[in-house]
Amino acid sequence: MVFRWEDVGDRIQDQAVLVIDTLRATTTMVGFFEMGAGRVFACPTVEEAFVRRSSLPSAILGGERENKAPRGFDAGNSIFEYSDQMIGGRSVIFTTTNGTRAIGAVAQKASWVGLACLRNRRAAGNAQQRQSDSALVVCAGTQGTTAWEDTLTAGAVVDTWPRDTWTDGALVAWTVFHAYQEDLLAGLWASRHAKVLQDAGLSRDIEYASKLDATCIVPVLDAQEWFVKG
Numbered sequence: 001m002v003f004r005w006e007d008v009g010d011r012i013q014d015q016a017v018l019v020i021d022t023l024r025a026t027t028t029m030v031g032f033f034e035m036g037a038g039r040v041f042a043c044p045t046v047e048e049a050f051v052r053r054s055s056l057p058s059a060i061l062g063g064e065r066e067n068k069a070p071r072g073f074d075a076g077n078s079i080f081e082y083s084d085q086m087i088g089g090r091s092v093i094f095t096t097t098n099g100t101r102a103i104g105a106v107a108q109k110a111s112w113v114g115l116a117c118l119r120n121r122r123a124a125g126n127a128q129q130r131q132s133d134s135a136l137v138v139c140a141g142t143q144g145t146t147a148w149e150d151t152l153t154a155g156a157v158v159d160t161w162p163r164d165t166w167t168d169g170a171l172v173a174w175t176v177f178h179a180y181q182e183d184l185l186a187g188l189w190a191s192r193h194a195k196v197l198q199d200a201g202l203s204r205d206i207e208y209a210s211k212l213d214a215t216c217i218v219p220v221l222d223a224q225e226w227f228v229k230g
Helices: 025-034 046-055 099-107 118-131 148-158 168-180 184-189 192-199 203-209
Strands: 002-004 016-020 039-042 060-063 091-095 112-116 136-139 219-221 227-229
Touching: 002 148, 002 168, 016 099, 016 118, 016 148, 025 039, 025 091, 025 099, 025 112, 025 118, 025 203, 025 219, 039 099, 046 060, 046 091, 099 112, 099 136, 112 118, 118 148, 118 203, 136 148, 148 168, 148 184, 148 192, 168 184, 184 203, 192 203
Parallel strands: 002 136, 016 112, 016 136, 039 091, 060 091
Antiparallel strands: 039 227, 112 219, 219 227
């Protein structure tokens, strides 16, 4: 099944769930682990991020509001603001407008939470299937509405599931993915949020997000509510 996070209710209770925010939270968080991050904490609010940073001053503080790093943050939500040297072996405290709020809502109820994007979609789909036959994907969306790019990525994940598990919602997502699977960059550019990022000078992030199966890394929530390399 594929849901917006605002709509999940109790349907994800004690379930294995993948969270998607293609542009850009889950893509960037997967990227942190590609750069060698030790762990990543997803904060719903800027205020909570500062509180957590105060108790772990060696951590990197990253994220965005209105596509800009809040005052006092080390960097924003673009993977190109980070480097292997900056990230390697360190903890990252991270907050975004939509993605980390979705993660927080899911983490309260799900028994297993992984992060998915186009870059790790096969690895993420396989990791989830090892946890449960009941496959659930939650899309962050944008400001409470469905996001085209998240639906496309959900369809890419659905493509890894056994077809007899597909619901109608999964089929809708897969149909979007199938229409663009030969040119995923064009698929992302079809989204409204891609245009917003372009206007903000962040077009490189869209190209980065479009790379299918570029990594096998799947960040997974641990018992202390940190994402670690799964």
